[in-house]
Amino acid sequence: VQLQASGGGLVQAGGSLRLSCAASGRTLSDYVIGWFRRAPGKEREFVAVIRWSSWSGRVNDYADSVKGRFTISRDNAKNTVYLQMNSLKPEDTAVYYCAASSTYGSRWPGDFGPWGQGTLVTVSS
Numbered sequence: 565v566q567l568q569a570s571g572g573g574l575v576q577a578g579g580s581l582r583l584s585c586a587a588s589g590r591t592l593s594d595y596v597i598g599w600f601r602r603a604p605g606k607e608r609e610f611v612a613v614i615r616w617s618s619w620s621g622r623v624n625d626y627a628d629s630v631k632g633r634f635t636i637s638r639d640n641a642k643n644t645v646y647l648q649m650n651s652l653k654p655e656d657t658a659v660y661y662c663a664a665s666s667t668y669g670s671r672w673p674g675d676f677g678p679w680g681q682g683t684l685v686t687v688s689s
Contacts, residue, residue: 565590567597569662572683575652583647583683585662592638596665597645598676599636601658601685610671611660612636612647625671630656652687659684 571583585597596615602608612626614636624636635648645662660683663676670676 565592565595565664566678566680567592567662567664568680569599569660569683572660572685574686574688577652577654577687577689579652579687580648580650581652581685583649583660583662583685585645585647587643587664591640592643592645592664593640596668596670596676597636597638597662598665598671599645599647599660599662600673600676601656601660602682603655603658606658608661608673610673613671614638614645615668627671649685652685654687654689657685657687 565587567585567587569585575581598613599611600608601611610627614624616622633651638645661679665676667675
């Protein structure tokens with residue numbers, strides 16, 4: 565399922581942004597949805613994932629670098645997944661992507677896709 569991330573922008577350190585991830589024609593709750601980011605000159609890295617299973621219910625997972633600052637959530641009525649980013653730091657500057665996976669428990673970008681164009685987040689110091 566092709567997803568589109570939006571909501572990026574320029575923000576000062578300590579500020580907040582909320583990114584949105586939307587899909588058309590597919591129900592996001594049927595998939596594991598992950599947020600990833602790629603900073604200039606770096607590899608794409610895991611940020612957060614939201615997943616659901618019949619035995620564990622909803623499970624959110626975060627990279628250590630964003631834990632306590634970022635929150636991933638899903639609005640099934642709007643078929644949208646959000647990434648609320650608070651206390652932003654300059655090192656959070658990156659292009660942020662959302663993507664879907666059928667592999668429960670994965671953080672590996674190779675298990676997610678296809679990748680859209682992403683949305684740029686720039687945090688100034």
